[in-house]
Amino acid sequence: MCFIRVSLCSSLKIRVPLRLTDYSFSHSGVVRAPETQAVLGVQNYLEMAAQKLRPVGKVTFSISSRTDSGVHAICNSAHVDIERTPDKSPFSEETLVEALNYHLQPEPISIRKAIRVRDDFHARFKAISRTYFYRVVTGCKYRSLPVFERDLCWAAAERHLDVPRIQEAAQFFVGTHDFSGFRSIHKNTPCQSPVRTLLKADITPSTSLLPNPLQNR
Numbered sequence: 001m002c003f004i005r006v007s008l009c010s011s012l013k014i015r016v017p018l019r020l021t022d023y024s025f026s027h028s029g030v031v032r033a034p035e036t037q038a039v040l041g042v043q044n045y046l047e048m049a050a051q052k053l054r055p056v057g058k059v060t061f062s063i064s065s066r067t068d069s070g071v072h073a074i075c076n077s078a079h080v081d082i083e084r085t086p087d088k089s090p091f092s093e094e095t096l097v098e099a100l101n102y103h104l105q106p107e108p109i110s111i112r113k114a115i116r117v118r119d120d121f122h123a124r125f126k127a128i129s130r131t132y133f134y135r136v137v138t139g140c141k142y143r144s145l146p147v148f149e150r151d152l153c154w155a156a157a158e159r160h161l162d163v164p165r166i167q168e169a170a171q172f173f174v175g176t177h178d179f180s181g182f183r184s185i186h187k188n189t190p191c192q193s194p195v196r197t198l199l200k201a202d203i204t205p206s207t208s209l210l211p212n213p214l215q216n217r
Contacts, residue, residue: 013083016114022073023108029068049103056083064123079123170201
């Protein structure tokens with residue numbers, strides 16, 4: 001997603017998009033969970049952190065991608081409307097990032113960037129695409145994975161995957177399809193349409209996120 005800086009009026013209430021990253025295994029998912037629930041969502045912690053900044057009124061975050069528990073965010077986006085009391089100037093982008101990150105501790109959530117925008121911007125409804133990565137490790141059991149890789153990939157016992165054939169099969173998903181069979185729906189589902197367009201599906205051999213410290217020794 002691309003954010004564009006524009007000229008704005010000097011209102012005390014500002015709309016700010018945020019780029020954030022999170023490690024989601026300790027959360028129920030991205031969206032807000034009931035406060036009575038033992039495991040809360042990323043949105044709960046964002047809003048609790050924002051309320052500690054003593055804004056005017058209750059703060060609500062709108063998040064672009066509503067993923068489940070176990071789906072980590074390399075770069076998710078959200079926006080928030082936040083207003084300070086009349087005796088204080090509006091938050092600068094840098095101050096807001098630093099203050100939110102301070103109050104988000106010790107949760108594995110980090111605000112990477114904030115940019116002030118026009119009031120008609122919406123992180124979810126203005127998003128034009130989303131990208132997801134799925135990592136598979138071959139020839140290795142889960143218990144044998146490096147500790148820094150655990151919960152960041154799926155360990156497949158097979159030593160070899162036929163990447164060209166998987167790539168060929170993945171192309172059947174590309175295009176516009178009805179994904180009704182992949183979701184549950186009820187009256188509170190925000191988006192009723194199951195029709196989505198998949199722009200690209202790539203299967204690419206890769207290496208670990210971290211280099212092997214014993215390599216070339």
